[in-house]
Amino acid sequence: MNQTEAFHERIDEALHNDQMRRNFRSALSGIQAKREQQFPDDAQLQALREQARAVRANALVKQPELLEQLEAKLTENGIRVHWAENPEQANQIIADILDAATAKTVVKGKSMVSEETGLNTYLEQRGIEVVESDLGEFIIQLAEEPPSHIVAPAIHKNRQEVAQLFHRFYPDLPYTEDINQLTETARQILRDKFAHADAGISGVNFAVAETGTLCLVENEGNGRLSTTAPRVHIAITGIEKVVEKLSDVPPLLEILTKSATGQPITTYFNMISRPRQAGELDGPQAVHLVLLDNGRTRIKVDEQLLDTLRCIRCGTCINYCPVYVQLGGHAYGTVYPGPIGIALEPQRLGIDQVGSLTSACTLCGACGQVCPVEIPLPKLINRLRAEAVNAGREASPLIGRGALRNKTEATSWKLWRLVYANAFVYRLFALAATRLRWLTPKKLGGWTRYRSAPKPAKRTLNELARQKGFRSE
Amino acid sequence: MSSNNENPPEAAPQRIYFFATCLIDLLYPNAGLAGMQLLRRAGVDVVLPEAQTCCGQPAFNSGYRQEALSVARAQLRCFPNDYPVVVPSGSCAGMIKHHWPELFAGERDEQQALRIARNTYELTEYLVDIVGIELTDLGRPTKVAIHTSCSARREMGVADRIERLVGQLSAVDVVEQERKAECCGFGGTFAVKQADVSGAMVKDKTAALKATGADIVVSQDVGCLMNIGGALDHQGDDTKAQHIAEFLWDRTS
Ligand code: SF4
Numbered sequence: 001m002n003q004t005e006a007f008h009e010r011i012d013e014a015l016h017n018d019q020m021r022r023n024f025r026s027a028l029s030g031i032q033a034k035r036e037q038q039f040p041d042d043a044q045l046q047a048l049r050e051q052a053r054a055v056r057a058n059a060l061v062k063q064p065e066l067l068e069q070l071e072a073k074l075t076e077n078g079i080r081v082h083w084a085e086n087p088e089q090a091n092q093i094i095a096d097i098l099d100a101a102t103a104k105t106v107v108k109g110k111s112m113v114s115e116e117t118g119l120n121t122y123l124e125q126r127g128i129e130v131v132e133s134d135l136g137e138f139i140i141q142l143a144e145e146p147p148s149h150i151v152a153p154a155i156h157k158n159r160q161e162v163a164q165l166f167h168r169f170y171p172d173l174p175y176t177e178d179i180n181q182l183t184e185t186a187r188q189i190l191r192d193k194f195a196h197a198d199a200g201i202s203g204v205n206f207a208v209a210e211t212g213t214l215c216l217v218e219n220e221g222n223g224r225l226s227t228t229a230p231r232v233h234i235a236i237t238g239i240e241k242v243v244e245k246l247s248d249v250p251p252l253l254e255i256l257t258k259s260a261t262g263q264p265i266t267t268y269f270n271m272i273s274r275p276r277q278a279g280e281l282d283g284p285q286a287v288h289l290v291l292l293d294n295g296r297t298r299i300k301v302d303e304q305l306l307d308t309l310r311c312i313r314c315g316t317c318i319n320y321c322p323v324y325v326q327l328g329g330h331a332y333g334t335v336y337p338g339p340i341g342i343a344l345e346p347q348r349l350g351i352d353q354v355g356s357l358t359s360a361c362t363l364c365g366a367c368g369q370v371c372p373v374e375i376p377l378p379k380l381i382n383r384l385r386a387e388a389v390n391a392g393r394e395a396s397p398l399i400g401r402g403a404l405r406n407k408t409e410a411t412s413w414k415l416w417r418l419v420y421a422n423a424f425v426y427r428l429f430a431l432a433a434t435r436l437r438w439l440t441p442k443k444l445g446g447w448t449r450y451r452s453a454p455k456p457a458k459r460t461l462n463e464l465a466r467q468k469g470f471r472s473e
Numbered sequence: 474m475s476s477n478n479e480n481p482p483e484a485a486p487q488r489i490y491f492f493a494t495c496l497i498d499l500l501y502p503n504a505g506l507a508g509m510q511l512l513r514r515a516g517v518d519v520v521l522p523e524a525q526t527c528c529g530q531p532a533f534n535s536g537y538r539q540e541a542l543s544v545a546r547a548q549l550r551c552f553p554n555d556y557p558v559v560v561p562s563g564s565c566a567g568m569i570k571h572h573w574p575e576l577f578a579g580e581r582d583e584q585q586a587l588r589i590a591r592n593t594y595e596l597t598e599y600l601v602d603i604v605g606i607e608l609t610d611l612g613r614p615t616k617v618a619i620h621t622s623c624s625a626r627r628e629m630g631v632a633d634r635i636e637r638l639v640g641q642l643s644a645v646d647v648v649e650q651e652r653k654a655e656c657c658g659f660g661g662t663f664a665v666k667q668a669d670v671s672g673a674m675v676k677d678k679t680a681a682l683k684a685t686g687a688d689i690v691v692s693q694d695v696g697c698l699m700n701i702g703g704a705l706d707h708q709g710d711d712t713k714a715q716h717i718a719e720f721l722w723d724r725t726s
Binding site for chain 2: 011012015021029322323326327358359360361362363364365366368369382385386387388389390410413414416417419420421422423426430433434445446447448449450451452453454455456457459460461462463464465468470471472473
């Protein structure tokens with residue numbers, strides 16, 4: 001099965017899962033309403049977006065220096081820095097750290113980058129127990145599923161489904177669909193894990209070069225526990241998350257939390273700057289940061305693709321995507337779903353691998369309108385579509401260019417050009433279409449599964465306008 | 474008031490080019506004609522260049538940029554003079570205004586394309602902002618739902634013009650559907666390439682529209698209308714889908 005067929009198969013499955021689609025509709029409508037409450041004033045929102053965009057853009061321009069500075073600062077603070085070119089290296093580095101610390105159990109905070117590397121599977125295969133401590137992640141770990149959304153990984157499940165899942169794994173506990181009760185259950189289970197884990201793994205929201213500070217945004221306190229309770233803390237992040245100064249963080253944090261979940265501020269904001277010091281009672285004895293490239297440097301050379309790296313992983317584009325709400329995250333088959341996934345994954349993995357994703361977009365522009373750092377997502381998706389069907393002569397860092405070109409499609413666009421690039425041919429075509437309108441097919445593939453077929457008019461506008469005395473000059 | 478007006482308000486340009494779009498020319502000519510008649514009645518001299526075919530958008534949005542460029546280029550000679558170009562479609566206006574500059578970048582006729590792009594208006598935008606049209610409603614009371622196309626809303630930023638026009642009609646009751654800003658699922662070739670997703674989207678859109686009890690859905694884009702109207706018809710619903718120009722002309726003439 002090629003990627004396009006496989007994608008369609010996953011889409012088909014999603015479209016037939018009515019319960020899941022209802023879950024998405026209700027969850028996303030709720031998040032949208034909450035976000036909109038946070039931004040009552042358009043001008044203020046626009047000013048904040050502009051500020052956030054500028055901070056991120058600046059960080060990308062200065063990235064090489066900032067990464068050097070970050071490494072120097074972190075090292076000075078006693079945090080070990082590791083560089084990973086690709087997922088395998090990142091996993092290997094983390095496994096080595098765990099081995100050296102004879103760590104057998106790990107609690108994790110939420111990290112999409114660790115999904116990029118497939119870290120959990122890798123560690124489990126090496127006999128290490130990994131427990132996701134974010135409630136959403138905990139749920140999907142039980143369900144053995146990947147996240148369906150980058151901020152709300154278990155968004156596809158409703159309360160009943162979560163209750164049943166808990167009941168299956170913890171049959172001794174009384175069955176409940178009460179959210180607070182379920183949360184309490186997870187808390188009880190995790191409490192023991194926090195107390196006994198040898199190491200904690202987390203992601204990073206912003207890494208501040210100026211001070212060597214790792215910032216971590218979260219709501220449940222699990223991030224704080226995962227990074228302080230165990231002896232060793234390993235943070236993993238993409239290299240693009242570095243920002244220049246501490247003063248860059250507040251606007252980003254504000255627009256991140258307001259955009260992502262509609263919260264004015266999250267419950268917890270952790271700033272990690274060093275391991276436990278002599279005389280301190282808690283905190284890990286060792287802190288490591290793994291900086292992952294995984295294609296980021298490659299796409300960074302392209303002035304347009306570079307914009308993708310401004311992303312702060314807030315998930316807003318996903319929340320507003322009219323295609324995502326129909327399909328959910330799993331249909332995309334990639335780590336990042338929705339608009340940011342469509343833009344990022346073909347850059348990261350290659351058009352020949354996941355270029356078909358670009359078809360799952362109406363170019364409605366909703367994502368670009370809400371993205372807090374003004375990433376021109378529709379423009380990027382359109383560009384990827386062009387490179388998917390045409391290898392082109394210009395230089396491009398994209399892998400697998402032209403991989404989706406197919407003869408039938410290319411031929412029909414050539415025919416289209418033949419008709420529409422020549423007014424005379426088009427007039428003949430229009431004449432035939434209107435005069436022979438009874439020949440118009442009643443069935444037009446997928447179109448007429450859901451809609452009536454359009455039919456040419458008796459006379460074209462061109463003809464009607466002449467009759468009414470309009471000039472053609 | 475002084476009769477010696479030194480700064481007269483800028484008069485509406487006397488002459489415009491009407492770029493009808495391929496869908497309107499072939500499938501919905503009455504929408505185009507209505508737009509031209511609205512303009513003419515307001516004193517604008519409307520020219521419909523005969524050589525026009527398509528703005529190139531279908532190919533551009535499908536990644537076939539060379540083909541899009543050839544077709545877009547063929548339109549340049551339709552607009553030799555510096556008149557405004559008025560387009561009865563948000564997405565085609567958006568294509569010319571915002572994507573031609575990218576499409577023609579570095580091409581020999583880039584300057585010409587840029588000149589036209591700068592001079593392009595969506596029809597309701599032109600009627601409201603430049604013509605300042607005043608409408609007298611002659612129609613019977615009716616309930617109308619407005620569907621603003623994504624490109625009119627986001628690319629062109631003119632979503633409110635259609636509301637202002639309909640707002641001038643005394644016997645029209647505007648009803649609002651749920652998730653008004655959500656795409657109807659047309660997306661040009663998206664409706665073909667992702668037929669089932671598009672079908673699911675238009676099903677949600679028509680359900681929201683039907684729930685309003687509107688008699689008519691109006692829009693600035695016949696692409697959306699072909700999708701929404703086609704779906705309503707397929708579902709056996711008699712809610713009508715009509716281009717805003719045709720709706721306005723019908724009620725005021
Ligand atoms: S692309 Fe923009 S909206 Fe989407 S996750 Fe990234 S920052 Fe958020």
